[in-house]
Amino acid sequence: MTLTDSDLTESSPLAQLADRVAGPVHLPGTEEYLVAAMPWNVAVASFPAAVLEAETADDVVAAIRFANEHGLEVGVRATGHGAFEALENVLLLRTNRLDELTVHPEGWARVGAGVKWAQVIEAAAPYGLAPLAGSAPDVGVVGYLTGGGIGPLARTYGVSADYVRAIEVVTGDGELHRATATDNPALFWALRGGKGALGIITAIEFDLVRQPTIYGGALFFDGADTAAVMRTWAEWCLTLPEQATTSIAILRLPDAPFVPPPLAGRMSVTVRFVWTGDPAEGEQVFAPMAAVAAPIFGQVGVMPYTMIGLVHADPVDPMPVHEHAALLREFGPDTVDALLPLVGPAADCPQVIVEVRQLGGAVARFPENAGALSYRDSAYTFLTIGIKAGPGAEATVANAEQIGGALAPWSTGHAMPNWAPSGKPEDVARTYDRETLTRLVTLSATYDPKSVIRAARPMREALALSS
Ligand SMILES: Cc1cc2nc3c(=O)[nH]c(=O)nc-3n(C[C@H](O)[C@H](O)[C@H](O)COP(=O)(O)OP(=O)(O)OC[C@H]3O[C@@H](n4cnc5c(N)ncnc54)[C@H](O)[C@@H]3O)c2cc1C
Missing domain, CATH: 3.30.43.10 (Uridine Diphospho-n-acetylenolpyruvylglucosamine Reductase, domain 2)
Incomplete structure (x- = not known):
């Protein structure tokens, strides 16, 4: 004690x-x-x-x-x-003290619930192995995998949770279980998509991939080029094979010491690209985007997987953010036209990041033993991130909703659980189809009869909302 x-x-x-x-x-x-x-x-x-x-x-x-x-x-x-x-x-x-971490050179890892992706990336690298981390290596492994996980290599390798082998979890009734495809298979299904609603995970085991290097990075263009970059990106995405994973983001980064000077205090637009195949082929595939305008910053080339966090260069330090996420069925010229007045160079947009990630490829495939993740066949995921602090906080939230509204014709009305924190029933309702939600709630009632797990409550209420 x-x-x-x-x-x-x-x-x-x-x-x-x-x-x-x-x-x-x-x-x-x-x-x-x-x-x-x-x-x-x-x-x-x-x-x-x-x-x-x-x-x-x-x-x-x-x-x-x-x-x-x-x-x-x-x-x-x-x-x-x-x-x-x-x-x-x-x-x-x-869970920060649950920090065990073992990489097995034959291709898998076991980590405690407090471990972050950055630690696994570093520990796996000496063996030429890579975990399917998200864009920010500072995110927790377990939190990420309980929401599916769509990372910078997603179109090649698919949803990260599909690589989970075993989960140790304490359910709401206070019992410790080990769940795999054959032991406690229903729990194993629920925990890979159901976020923290079924119990508290203490450790997780998952496969690594053999990807010591990637061809990739990010190019940043001047905000004035936003329309050309977005239009070209929207068309180019439709040509990409599964070795390519890409996203585009409109950035309004502060004039702060942690921001690279070419991007500080101005608007820019960035295209991120990861190619898991032959680098020479990757260079050819990326060429149309590299040529769309003169970049003001960034580079794309061969890099060790240990540098994967640089592709998105997500913020590391704690900050007050408001996120608004949506899944899109399409991102074409009409979508770009609807977005530009709100987020383009002429707009007074308070969002720091407005991002679109292309899904498809391996993300859309349902492996035989998939977990409780819905809507993996969506074409794009959309996200705004703004600062929710000070006098501009309300405007940030209202603006995010306005942007979301403008995208309504292309939105599926749903979101991935990793981008919809599971505290409110209306958010949870957006993240699961009815069959998945019903099965999750039934399992929750079995394993947590007194509804002790905080995230179980909004999940149960979400089912009522969706009926
Ligand atoms: C900068 C940034 C970049 C991101 N990039 C990506 C990305 O590329 N792809 C993607 O899919 N998502 C991404 N996300 C979303 C991220 O995966 C989720 O926010 C995830 O829930 C974070 O997990 P955490 O443990 O770090 O956070 P926490 O806030 O600590 O946990 C979030 C939730 O995860 C669950 N959870 C955490 N630990 C446990 C546990 N031990 N047992 C059971 N449940 C648990 C719970 O539901 C908890 O409420 C990103 C988020 C940010 C802020």
């Missing part, structure tokens, strides 16, 4: 929890609590009843049983990249 907070008194029920666990329990009113409760997305108000930094899987079991006994809910957080609000009656489990 480790008590780090001076006001954790014997009379508090949470003091009894501290007696049952190895990791520290933090209560409101202490600096340790504030630090432990703070998510990466600092715009999300995060004030749980207490925070437990779980040291072992047994801590997770003890915490969930404690929550069952005391009428609490249990939430989970690794990095807080996908954090959500409303944690009043919630015992928040931080």
Whole structure:
């Protein structure tokens, strides 16, 4: 037992929890609590009843049983990249101490729930192996894989969760299970897409791919070239084979020291490209995009997989963000025409990033043993990211909705779970088809009869919304 907070008194029920666990329990009113409760997305108000930094899987079991006994809910957080609000009656489990990491040179890895992709990328590289990470290596492995995972190599290799071999999870009834395609197959299905609604994962095992290098990178063009770059990108996407994964983003980056000077304080548009095949062929395939205008920054070439984070160059430091995501069935000239007045160079757009990623290729294939991920046959995923702080916060949110509205003719009305934090039923309802949602809710009732897992509640309410 480790008590780090001076006001954790014997009379508090949470003091009894501290007696049952190895990791520290933090209560409101202490600096340790504030630090432990703070998510990466600092715009999300995060004030749980207490925070437990779980040291072992047994801590997770003890915490969930404690929550069952005391009428609490249990939430989970690794990095807080996908954090959500409303944690009043919630015992928040931080997984940062569950940090085991083993790479097996024959091609797979086992990691604890607190491990980030960057750590796996580095540990796998000496063997010429690569994990199918997302665009930001700072994101947690488990959080990412529970939402499917669509990364910078997605059109070649498909959804990252399809590479999961085994998951260890403590369900809402306080039982620890190991789930694979043959042991607890229903749980195994639900955890690969159902986010954290079925239980708290303690460790995960997944296959790596043999991809020591890629041909790829990003070119940045002046904002004035946005229309030409977007139109060319929309046509070019339709010609791409599965070895190519690409996205386009309109950027309005601040004039700050962490922003490369050519991009700081101005509007730009970037095309990201990853080619998993022969580099010479990749160069030819990318040539039409490289020629669309004179780049102001960036490069595309052969790079070690350890540099994959540079393709998107997502922000690393915690920040207050508002995200709005949608899946699109098409991204053609009409879509570009609808977007340009709102996000182009003449627009007063508060979004820092407006991004479109092409899906298709291997993403759209359903492997025999696929998990609970819906809508993988969508053509594109769309995302706005704006700063939700200060006097401009409301305008950022309203503008994101306006942009989303303008895309309505091409939107499927759905979103990937990784880009729709699972705290609100209306967000959860957008992420699953009815059959998947029904099956998830049925399993949730079996494994979490008292609805102790925080994310189970909005999932159950989402089913009512979708009927
Ligand atoms: C900059 C940035 C880039 C991104 N890039 C991509 C991308 O390329 N592709 C993509 O698919 N997504 C991407 N995402 C979305 C990201 O995958 C999700 O936000 C993911 O949930 C983050 O996981 P986390 O553990 O880091 O965050 P957290 O906020 O700690 O966790 C988010 C959620 O993951 C689940 N979760 C986390 N740990 C556990 C656990 N131990 N047991 C059960 N459930 C758990 C829970 O539902 C939790 O609420 C990106 C997000 C950001 C902010």
